[in-house]
Amino acid sequence: MEVYAIDLASADDNDLLEISREMGLNISLDRMKYLKQYFKNRPPTDVELEMIAQTWSEHCFHNVFKGDVVTEDGRIITNILKTYIMRATRELNKEWCISVFEDNAGIIDFDKGYAIAAKVETHNHPSAVEPFGGAATGVGGVIRDILGVWGEPIALTDVLCFGLLDTNYEDLPPGVKHPRYIYRGVVAGIGSYGNNMGIPTVSGAIFFDRGYTGNVVVYCGCIGILPRELYVRNTREGDFAVLAGGRTGRDGIHGVTFASVELTEEAEELRSAVQIPNPIVEERLRRAILRIRDEKLASGITDLGGGGLSCAAGEMAYRSGLGIDVDLDKVPLKAPYMTPWEIWVSESQERMFLSVPEKNLERIMEIFQEEEVEASVVGRFVRSNRVRVFSKGRVVCDLDLEFLFNPPKVTRRAKIPELTHIEVNLGEPRDLGEEILKLLSEPNIRSKEDVIRTYDHEVRGCTVVKPIYGDEAGPSDASVIKPLKDSWMGVVISCGINPFYPDPYWMAANSIEEAIRNNTAVGGRRIALLDNFVWGNPENEENMGKLLRAVEACYDFSKALDAPFISGKDSLYNESPLGPVRPTLLITGVGIIPDIRMVVTPNLKKEDNPIYVIGLTREELRGSAYLRLKGVDGGEVPRVDKNLSKKIIDMLVKAIDEQLVLSCHDISEGGLGVAAAEMVVATRGLGIEFDVSKIPSETRRNDYVLFSESASRFLVEVDGNKSRRFEELFSGIPFNRIGKVVRDIGLRIVDSKSKICELNSSDIKKAWRGY
Amino acid sequence: MNANRFKALVLRTGGTNCDLETKVALEELGVKTEIVHMNSVEKKNLLEYHLIVFPGGFSYGDYVRAGAVWGKRVLAKLRTQLEKFIEEGRLILGICNGFQVLAEAGVLPGNGVSETPSIALANNSSAKYECRWVWIRVENNETPFTTAMRKGEVLRIPVGHAEGRFLTGSEEILNELKRNEQILFRYVLPNGDDANGLYPYNPNGSTYDIAGICSKKGNVMGMMPHPERAFFGWQLPEWSGRPPERGDGWKIFKSIVDYLESYR
Known part of the structure; x- marks a missing residue:
């Protein structure tokens, strides 16, 4: 042995x-x-x-989030997760939050006795080494997180960040794969897993930037639904530990420790740390798990992901206040002659771990057999606080769980970097129409239809608002799912991400608000948030300082905007020979809409209806798509005014509920100019005419008014007969009627009486969609 | 309407994933619907059912060819029963992967079960998965699956597949399909004109823009688009104000029920 x-x-x-x-x-x-x-x-x-x-x-x-952080001015902050992110949730204290930050996924109340579970994960390192398998197992893993709270997966999300696709090969250091190779593999991997499982991929985003060349970022999210009463977590002494699903092999050894090493040339040798996907095995596993749930046969469940059996067994015993004995000889193996430690930490995919009362064991095994899922009793929960592992009759591991789950605390130093002010020196371009078209075709803004259509977003037949809207394939602010046959209530899924704003505090603030804005734009409310940090090495004081600022913003804006965090994950140590990853925070918003028949979509509805802009435009262009297009860095990053933001969001929900709003689009990347053009993309035969001088703005330079990315803004079409009520609702808030819906024109922008530009609809569509 | 006396069997196997929404559609029209795994199908008497549905998905991962493994398993397990079922004029509907299964099993386009497949659903000519709403035209409204439509009517239904390019083994087979009026649905332009292979209206490069066919007797039908995803009005890709009550996919299920009612 x-x-x-x-x-x-x-x-x-x-x-x-x-x-x-x-x-x-x-x-x-x-x-x-x-x-x-x-x-x-x-x-x-x-x-x-x-x-x-x-x-x-x-x-x-999550040593860094749970450890101590010491700032330059000598402040010691213990556990930044609890101090900031979880504190906001605790203080908001929503009765609809059922389980937050505890289990594999966050759980919130829904309708008719059902709850919604949500989780977002990252799978960056595996995707950098083996793009297809890395991304596919990222999807597989987050689906199991939902199964791990007894949820039936109903929707997937993915947000991807790549290097520039036209990067020169010569510019890539050894060990860094070409962004195009990674892009193709990741997109194919995500599509393959979701499509094969029959779970619609409904929401996402794709970014391209040099800051991701060495470190691809792959976020995979999953939304699930479960009857509230079937959320069972009650593992007892004497329950059997059952391992079900795929066999255990040598793939995925050291995945979790690999996740925190720098991606160098040697990382290629760690290809064995990447798991091998088999979605059909997981499809069967899902069927079996949901049947076991419905028959109430198991007392507890968790998924096998990072850390494999070791992690699942240890955590399940520890959280149940029990110990566990596991016999490795009972684990079905893919390869013979695996050593005990390999079996114990292997991260082979498509496996779940259940605690099963003795009386139900037979029935559970019957179900697994019917669904063609291999399952085996590998151990038993015992009254002790130890994890004991046996192999060939001998104890090969005997550890105290208290010792195991209380490692020495990590202390990190944080230096908050000062963002130096840079004066913007940029002449105003003559043809702003041309600038709009350039922005629309910019890789980060233009349509991702060619990718989205390779993901099935219609399977399950529950998708109401799709990721690309309508026959014109326009943009969608958020996706809407109708998960229950007998309820009109919908789940609204959105995301917010602003990696290009160089100030970490405002970057986070904008991401939170954007996730909420996108959700609200289609009619979502009661929004729960998920945070996913992708950062460079936290042992670097500046990286840590930026992280600290970002989590501070998480508290401030979650609290102010009344949207609690329910789950999150951090992926630190994203380093490559090209340096750290661009610090990236993804905020996922999960809202509800009481009746999906009330959803608001971005396509224009009727000629002559008034167009309003809600919110205040300021000269905030640092990190904006416009300045990046011009190759200029400087000015101010967009800041979020907490009180104003809350008022605008609340009032927009009210206006939507009173059916005043016929179409709506959030103003974000590319500013108002791009938002207006995107509404035209989604529409057949109608366009927008507006007057820049009517836009509530602190700047009067036209290109800044059109392309500033100030927060808390929406572009809305209001029912012509109800504009008085609309104006009444928004009184006291910066807003204005800036124009109207017109026929046979794409976009016409004037400044008082003089014409600034006129674009026809087909040019706008061609720029954004590529056809 | 009381269709309760009609019973449908929705089969599934590892990798099937459109069984639930198919059941929802059938039950909405009052058809008693059971989802049964291939592993337990022996316990069932197929002749108790009026309709068998092979739903969409990726059966057995579609690792060999889409539908190939399930097709062979169907023959191995159910051949005799299935032949009798078809013989008696009962209905079989294959959607997406289900269509691929019926083609691989030789159930379509024949008149019963044939030894070798004579049609295939090959890789899309776009070489990728295509999830999009298409327009299909009703070519024959005199089959159990199309009675609730007008001939020439254009339906909106989404596709979602990587292998949907309809091919026939020979020109003669295609001609026979045309001659026998076995072609039920063809991909068309939004105005109803022939797509003539034009992408993305013909999303996969299918021969003669074929989206769905039936058997010679008309009681077995396979189609690539998913009617169960276009059953309710709110599933449509675009609507203003209130969504319509129903989508066009509803008409296919309604045709089935109407047929069963008139036939019994």
Whole structure:
């Protein structure tokens, strides 16, 4: 039997580091020294060290978010997750939040006794090494997170960030794959898994920027639904531990520790850390899990993801206040001759872990068999606080769970970088129509239809507002799902992401507000948020400083905008030979709409209806699509006015409920000019005419008015007969009637009496859609 | 209307994923619908049902060819029963992957079950998965699946597949399909004119823009578009004000029920 005892007692510091490196543990010297002390009486086995490395990894334990942060001015903040993100949720104290930050996914109340579960994950490192498998298993993993709270997956989301597709090969250092190769693989991987599982991919975004060349970012999200009463988490002493699904193999060994190493040339050798996807196995597994749920046969469930069996067994025992005995000989294997530690930490896909009362075991096995899912009793929950692992009748791991789940705290130093002010020096272009067309065809703004159509967004027959709107294939602010046959209530799914704003605080604030704005634009309300950080090495003080500023904004704006966080995940250590990843925060919004027949869409409805802009335009263009197009950095980043934002969002919901709003589009990347043009894309035969001088704005330079990315703004078409009521509602808030819906023109912009530009609809569509 | 006396069997296997919405559509019209896994199908007497549906999905991962494995399994397990079922004029509907299964099993376009497939649903000529709403024209409204429509009527129904390019083994087979009026639906332009292979109106490069066909006797039908995703008005890609009550996919299920009622 291949189990080794590791001699820590006689190891010096160099040896300790060598052990950590050699075994691929990625444990710091401080913690290795702590382990040396802990194991002074007996040497740990390799299985034990592997389990410790897995449990304490950044991926599984979130040391940075749960540790101490020391700022330059000497403030010590303990647990930034609790101090900022979770605090907002606690203070908002919504009765509709059922389970937040506890389980595999956040759970909120829905309708008719049902709840909605939501989770978003990242799968960056695997996708950088093996794009197809990395992205596909990212989708598979987040689907299992939903199954892991007894949810039936009903929708997928994905947000992807790549390097520029026209990057020169010569500019890529060894170990960095070409963005085009990564792009193709990731898109194919996501489509393949979602399509094969029959879960619609309904929402997402794609970004291209140099800051992602060395570090691709792949966010995968899943929304599920479950009857509230079937959310069972009640593992008892004596329950059997059942492992079900795919077999355990050598794929995905050290995935979690790999997740926190720099992606260098050597990373290629870690291809074995990437798992192999098999969506059909997961499809069967889903069927079985949902039947077991409906028959109330299991007492607890969790998925096997990062850290494999080690993580699932340890966490499930610990959270149940029990211990667990696991027999590795009972684990069905893909490859013979796997060593115990490999079986224990393998991250092979499509596996779930259940606790099952003895009386239900037979029935559960019957269901697994009917659904052609391999399942096996691998252990039993016991009254102790230890995890014991057996192989060939011998104990190969025996650890105290309290020790395991209370690693030495990590302290990080934060230096908050000052954003130097840069004066913008840019002449006003002569032809603003030309600028609008250029922005519309910019890779980050233009339609992603060619990708979206390779994802099935209609399967399950529940998609109301699709990711591309209507026959003209225009943009959608958010997607809407109608999950229950007997309820008109819809789930509204949106996202907000602004990686180009260089100030981390305002970047986060804008992302939160954008997720809410997008949700509101279609009629969503009661919005829950999910945060997903992708950051560079937090041991770098400036990276840590930026992270701290971003989580501060999470508290401030979640609280102010009355939208609690329900789940989140951080992926730190995204480093490559090209440096750290562009710090990126994805905010996912999950709202509801009481009746999906009331959804508001972005296409223009009727000639002569008035067009309004809501919100105040300021000279805020730093990081904007317009300045990036011009190759200019400077000016101010958009700031969110908390009170104004809240008022505008609340009032827009009211206006939608009173059916005053016929079409609506959020103003974000590319500003008002692009938002207006996008509404034209979604429309047949109608266009917009507006007067820039009527836009409530603090700047009067026309290109700035059109392309500023100030927050809290919407473009809306109002029912011509109800404009008085609309104006009454918004009194006291900056807004104005700027123009009207016109026939046979795409976009005509005037400044008082003089014409600024006129674009026909087909040119606008061609610029944005590419045809 | 009381269609309760009609029973439908929706089959599934590992990788099937459109069974639930298909059941919703049938039950909405009052048809008693059971979803049964291929593993338990032996326990069922097929002749208790009036309709069998092979729904969409990726059966067995479609790893060999779409529908190939399930097609062979259907023959191995159900051949005799299925032949009798077809013989008696009962209805079989294959949607998307289900159409691929019927083609691979040789159930379509024949008159019963044939040994070798004579049609195929090959990789889309766009070489990618296509999820989009298409326009299809009713070519023959005198089959159990099309009675609730007018001939020449244009329906809006979405497709979602990577392998939907309809091919026949020979020109003669195509001619026979035309001669026998077995072509039920063809992809067309929004105004109803022939698509003549024009992408994306013909989303997959199908021969003669074929979107759906039936057997010689008309009681077995396969189509690539998904009527169950165009059943309710709110599923449509675009509507202003209130959504219509129904989508065009409803007409296919309604035809089936109407046929069963007139036939019994």
